[in-house]
Structure formats: C-alpha cells, structure tokens
Amino acid sequence: MVVNKRKKFSRQRGSHTHGWGSKKKHRGAGNRGGRGMAGTGKRADQIKTLIWKDRRYFGKYGFKKKGVKKDVRAVNIDYIEENLDKFLKEGDVIDLGKFGYNKLLGKGIVKSKLRIKVDSASNKVVEKIKKKGGEVILPKKEVKEKSEEVKPAE
Numbered sequence: 001m002v003v004n005k006r007k008k009f010s011r012q013r014g015s016h017t018h019g020w021g022s023k024k025k026h027r028g029a030g031n032r033g034g035r036g037m038a039g040t041g042k043r044a045d046q047i048k049t050l051i052w053k054d055r056r057y058f059g060k061y062g063f064k065k066k067g068v069k070k071d072v073r074a075v076n077i078d079y080i081e082e083n084l085d086k087f088l089k090e091g092d093v094i095d096l097g098k099f100g101y102n103k104l105l106g107k108g109i110v111k112s113k114l115r116i117k118v119d120s121a122s123n124k125v126v127e128k129i130k131k132k133g134g135e136v137i138l139p140k141k142e143v144k145e146k147s148e149e150v151k152p153a154e
Contacts, residue, residue, distance in 0.1 A: 075101040077125050078108020080116070093117055093137070104136065 012018040020026035096118040106125035114134040
C-alpha cells in the first residue's frame, strides 16, 4: 500500500521554531561565528598549525573578477608605415605579437601591400589593407557545432 507522506515543512506548521529548538538557533552564519574558516585569526591557536601548512589560505585565488578587461596594446597602421623597415626585419609577415601589440587600428593611409598577423583588428584597417592587396591574419575562433555536443541516448 502506497502512503503519501506529507512534506516536513507542512508538518512543522504552527510549531514556531520548526524543530530547531530555541528561537536564537538556526539563524544565519552569525550563529556559528561566520562562514568557512572564520575566526581563525589572532586568538585561534588550535587552528594556526593548519593555516601554516596551507600556503594558499590567505589571499584570493580561483575566479576572475567581474569587469576586468584584457590589457589592449594597440598600434595604428600609420605607425607601421612609418617604421616599416623595423617591422619587416624578420620576414614578409609582420607579427605584431612579437613587438608587444595585440590590436591593429586604422588611423593613417596604407601605402604598401602588407601581410600582418595580429590578435585583433578593426574592420576599417582590414578593409584598407585588402584594398591595397594585403592581408590581415587573425586567429581562428573555434566554434563547436551543436551536433557534436548533443549525443542521442542509447
């Protein structure tokens, strides 16, 4: 015989404390002195030895903060045109990553046919270089197809 058991919170209705004893108990983290390893400060002698062993106890580790932007080191195309001999020392492809730049911007006039390898570039500069017969080499972003991710259950 199947018996439908009522949920615990409905059985606790009217009990005022829902089975936690005194009113003061079962409050937030303040009831137990804080969250995590709170209270392991100056006077927690019994826990100090545990903290000494854990070198990563103090400080922040793990997640990246929200709103932190990647450091953009940009260079305009006019600067590259002015210092072309410096940039073309290593070959016919200019790798801006080796010179410490990660973005190419379009201020200036493109005078010569250039092949530039860079992490990111503005649409304006890509058009200018293509008009002169050059090319901007950008890293390919891998896009997973949905058919690979979802597998049918057997």
